[in-house]
Amino acid sequence: MPKLFPQKLQVRETIVRYAQAIHELAMDIGQKLAEGMGLAAVWFQGWPCQFRINKYNFTPETVGSSGVQIHTDSGFLTILQDDENVGGLEVMDKSGAFVAVEPLPGTLLVNLGDIANAWSNGRLCNVKHRVQRKEATIRISIASFLLGPKEAAVEAPPEFVDSACPRRFVPFTYEDYRKLRFSTKLHAGKALNLVRATS
Numbered sequence: 001m002p003k004l005f006p007q008k009l010q011v012r013e014t015i016v017r018y019a020q021a022i023h024e025l026a027m028d029i030g031q032k033l034a035e036g037m038g039l040a041a042v043w044f045q046g047w048p049c050q051f052r053i054n055k056y057n058f059t060p061e062t063v064g065s066s067g068v069q070i071h072t073d074s075g076f077l078t079i080l081q082d083d084e085n086v087g088g089l090e091v092m093d094k095s096g097a098f099v100a101v102e103p104l105p106g107t108l109l110v111n112l113g114d115i116a117n118a119w120s121n122g123r124l125c126n127v128k129h130r131v132q133r134k135e136a137t138i139r140i141s142i143a144s145f146l147l148g149p150k151e152a153a154v155e156a157p158p159e160f161v162d163s164a165c166p167r168r169f170v171p172f173t174y175e176d177y178r179k180l181r182f183s184t185k186l187h188a189g190k191a192l193n194l195v196r197a198t199s
């Protein structure tokens, strides 16, 4: 076991506490979303969360280009704590235009991914987004992803399925879907087309 200095231990404890709290928050937001859509049962307890700290080092010669290519997040819901000073995040609106999300200290940004779209039978939208290199500096963001059920299949609850809106996707596990996205390199939501139900 490597020896950890007290300061490093403190940092580790802070990160673990943050990750646990944000996981709880993500499940709570998911639950409220489900309740708002008329579902009563508890849905997201036990769905795993992945936590990532992004550190970008934008150099003068790369300013103006894309730091993170256009993509959707593969999981259900993402909570993003963006850099408080350095912008660059852009989300795509319904018309296909990118809208800049300016830094707003003290706020968290929530966006929905591919699993939300499949789980809701298409009612919730997965949001395309990217990061543009705006200035030559370091940019840090913390992304926490509520992924999908651990082993069970992603399947829309019966309340979201009727004759006007038949089941759009075959049941699939998050892990299989993640592998599918990776192998097909379809990172902007198009991999969902590969799990569509044929009617």
Ligand SMILES: O=C(O)CCC(=O)C(=O)O
Residues within 6 Å of the ligand: 052, 054, 068, 073, 080, 082, 089, 129, 131, 140, 141, 143
């Ligand atoms: O750094 C950001 O603002 C966004 C990062 C992101 O989209 C991601 O990690 O999936």
Ligand SMILES: [Fe+2]
Residues within 6 Å of the ligand: 071, 072, 073, 129
């Ligand atoms: Fe993302």
